[in-house]
Amino acid sequence: MNSELLIKNGRVIDPVNGIDKECDVLIVDEKIAEIGTVEKPVQTVIDAAGKLVVPGLIDIHVHFREPGDEEEETIASGSAAAVAAGFTSVVCMPNTNPVIQNETDVEYIHRKGRQARKTHVYTMGAITKGLAGVELAEMGFMAEAGAVGFTDDGRGVQDPAVMLRALKYAAMFDVVVAQHCQDESFTGNGVMNSGYFSTILGLPGIDPLAEEAILWRDIQLIKKAEVRYHAQHISTAGSVELMRAAKKDSLPITCEVAPHHLLLTEQCCAEYDTNYKVNPPLRAEKDVEALKQAIAEGLIDALATDHAPHLQSEKELEFLTAPFGIASLECALGLYVKALIEPGVLDWPGLIRLMAEKPAKIIGVDKGTLGRGKQADVTIIDPNAEYEIDVNTFRSKSRNCPYHGWKVKGKVVTTIVGGEIRFESESR
Secondary structure, three states: OOOEEEEEEEEEEEHHHOEEEEEEEEEEOOEEEEEEOOOOOOOEEEEOOOOEEEEOEEEEEEOOOOOOOOOOOOHHHHHHHHHHOOEEEEEEOOOOOOOOOOHHHHHHHHHHHHHHOOOEEEEOEOOEHHHOOOOEOOHHHHHHOOOOEEOOOOOOOOOHHHHHHHHHHHHOOOOEEEEOOOOHHHHOOOOEEOOHHHHHHOOOEEOHHHHHHHHHHHHHHHOOOOOOEEEOOOOOHHHHHHHHHHHHOOOOEEEEEOOHHHHOOHHHHHHOOHHHOOOOOOOOHHHHHHHHHHHHHOOOOEEOOOEOOOOHHHHOOOOOOOOOOEOOHHHHHHHHHHHHHOOOOOOHHHHHHHHHHHHHHHHOOOOOOOOOOOEOOEEEEEEEEEEEOOHHHOOOOOOOOOOOOOEEEEEEEEEEEOOEEEEEOOOO
16 A cells, blocks of 8 residues: 655745745655645645745764764764754764774664664765774775765875875765865864964964865865865865865865854854864854855855764863864754845755755765655755754754754754654644
8 A cells, every 4th residue: 555645735945856836745655756736635644835845954964973972972862853953864974983984884874874763874984094094994895885975074184195095996986085174284282263362362273274275285186086075064265265266177076064154253262162162163254254155156065064962061171172063953954044044145945955955966865856756855844933942952962052042943844754754843
């Protein structure tokens, strides 16, 4: 017997197929069966009047901390947070303990994701063993096991020869290599953006050159290796200019931006609140404006949360020793609405393109669209619903989030994964 689900009367947005209209979406046996006016009787009906019906959102940069630091987050808790945020697919970073660096590790992440039965859970594998930047990890075996890319996220690959070998090797498997762009010779023990505010606060700074130097270097390497390259969480005006030049040269390069680099600046660190300690650090206002302009121009390919949960006891340490990172998965959509839609940087189709269509292309999965016959991953959003971010209601295990008490618009009301309702808001 067929399982059928009908979503009626919503504003359906699918940038891949150029759809932006009020209509119905019929799901049959986990697949998109029809988009248009559906008159047939269906047992399960969702009335989406006044709502947006969009391809399931995809976050290509999350830290679920398993294995090794399950007290901060598990794949199960992270997956629950993801579907509540409208994400039907997420990509875990490999800087766990132990590092995800062989096919068994990749299979473990995928198995735990299936057991959680919430969102689709993918993973990237490490570029180098132990993230040490010296010896390549088992990239081929990990690609065969389903790794959607490779990164030493948390650290940049410092040796250009090692990075070039990684790029050439990854090209054999047609998977993306993602880089945490940071030259450690510029960072030292830096904890925030280098400049006026780091000086008056007495905190060691991280120069924007740390990001830009590695990005510039890797662009030169890409010219020697035909492989897809992805710059993670770029944060400076200089990086924007480097991306602009690389794309003008038609290089196979993409990049992402995180919400905190669009909404917060280095001035937020003035009270030594470690919830504002991130890596790369919060930058100057000119960098925020450059990133928004780049998004408006189409230079940015994806919006990713860099969800980085930590224990409260860790974040209560002094600024110099507290870990980097913000847990922002569950409030991401509202933050992007505040940063990009409300000021007119993007419209809703533009936002969905950067949160579904393009992320799917970066990691090479057949998602990010509501095309007929595609797997039914669907997010239903109330664009006008205003709510207050409350970290105490997070499904994530961690609360290290500086947005507590912020009022935002754009609330996920239903998340459908593989044709199955995996999340419903109480207010729906």
